[in-house]
Amino acid sequence: MRIIFMGTPDFAVPALHALHAAGHEIAAVYTQPPRPAGRGKALRASPVHQAAETLGLPVRHPVSLRKNTDEWAAFAAFQADVAVVAAYGLILPQSMLDIPRLGCLNIHASLLPRWRGASPIQSAILAGDTESGVTIMQMEAGLDTGPMLLRGSVPINGQTTASSLHDALSALGGTLIVQALADQPPATPQPEDGVTYAQKLTREDGRINWQESAIAIDRRIRALTPWPGTFTLLEDGMVLKIGAAVPLPQHKHSAKAGTVLDDKLTVACGEGAVQLTRLQKPGRGMMEAEAFLRGHPLPPGTVLLSPQDDSASAPQPE
Template sequence: MKVIFMGTPDFAVATLDALVKAGYEIPLVITQPDRPKGRHGEAQKSDVRIAAEGYGIRVATPERIRKDEALKAEMRALAPDVIVVTAFGQILPKDILEIPKYGCVNVHASLLPKYRGAAPVQWAVLNGDAESGVTTMQMDEGLDTGDILMMKRIPLEAKETGGTLFDKLAKLGGELIVETLEGLEAGSITPVPQDASQATKVGLFTKTSGRIDWTEDAVVIERKIRGLNPWPSAYSFLGGKQLKLWDADVLTDAECKQYPLPEVAVMMPEQDRTMPEGTKAGHVYADQKMLVVRCGRGALLIRELQLEGKKRMKAEDFLRGHRF
């Protein structure tokens, strides 16, 4: 079975690795162009490009694939049996979707039709889902709207983060694409249309997406801390400096009363102290061992944090070295 692979970030590398290990012929990999990254803004290759070049596979990097007629002609000449797409980052036009014998198959990190679009992994954690998974889908001209081919589910752990779930689903996607291609070749898969009435769409996160609103429930904020770990990370401000929060436990209002800690600070910039009158949301309570922040409902017992310019550390270590 001849496969053209399309993908860009590290999540897609697991799919490419699985295809190579399964022995599929991959004459071409298509990924996004090199983009500026890092402090100095130097152009860097995508994770998929690095992996593909390591395997000795030819790589194409179209700026806009729908307008790249030369690349389309090359793809037709290769006559692939299937095109596998994982987090490529561009919508494929009809004339590309129609090239392969088995069409274009997408590996999507959610249980479709839930979480169509970008960043589905983080949203599963943010919304407190009990399970997540990977779907292989027969691509059409819409955004994650094609028929479902296969699906695998996994439960979310109590302390699941966006990073840990990302790794699990990347591995699962590699396993599922091999099973899907085997099923397509054997004719044993019956595509199932998605229930559009159950569809949800999610978008990309930015560096400011992790800013904490302390008037929200502690449960919601704790999920944000886990869901946006490692990027873009949940953060607030303490003493005019950004403070990233990496781990926390939820305390109910009743549990808060068990800890008669002194109030030591407010976790937000001076100009943002626009809380409703009488609220204690964002107020920090601490002694030498415990750091608690009140929320709109309940509170968070902070376990791990990182003050701007400092390394990531346990809350107890932070409290030993910080003066409020």
């Protein structure tokens, strides 16, 4: 098939490679424009842009598609059978969705209709879901509301992180989109029951509320690492990033939530406790708890602040 591929982050790269390896003709790759990155803020091409150049594919990176009639004309000129979209980052107007002969197919990182929206991977872990997956859907004007062609699932357990789930779903998406184009299964409308929405995340979503249970805090750490990252505040205002923890839901204590209980960085939660295993203080890299404590002791009795413990807005981690 003659394909237009549209994607931007790492998540989309395996699908691009899978389509190319399957022998499809990729007429063009659309991606977000290069953005400033790193300490020097030099322009950096997106992962999809870099992958496309390696494969020798033509790349387009319009800033916007809204009312961009010149880009609509260029899109139509490729005479594609289908457009495949994976975390592209721009909304396709209906005038573009209607151009390819077989329409536009989206690789969505959830088992629709659960977790439509911007952060399906993180939301599945935060909610304690036992599985996630990828849905290949026909795109329409609504937010992830289109009919489904194919779905595949992966389990979520107590060790699943946003990074590991991202990688599993990314690979699965590549497999499913090739299968969907080969088999062309009939589209099935999404059920009306079970619809949930994954909201766009902000850095403040990463602030730990120690009043929550150990299980909920562990899920937050696993779901929001590496981005937006989880953090807490010391009483002196220092921002402390939390990279990993072990939940201790049966741990009994009578301490205020957020109190360090021992010299192993066990911290009291609203229910149970968590043992912090990876931490980072400002200006340093993430490190194991033992190494962290050698340079910055947190003796028993130290209190890590929950949002309700301070009246001012929390400083944001760098």
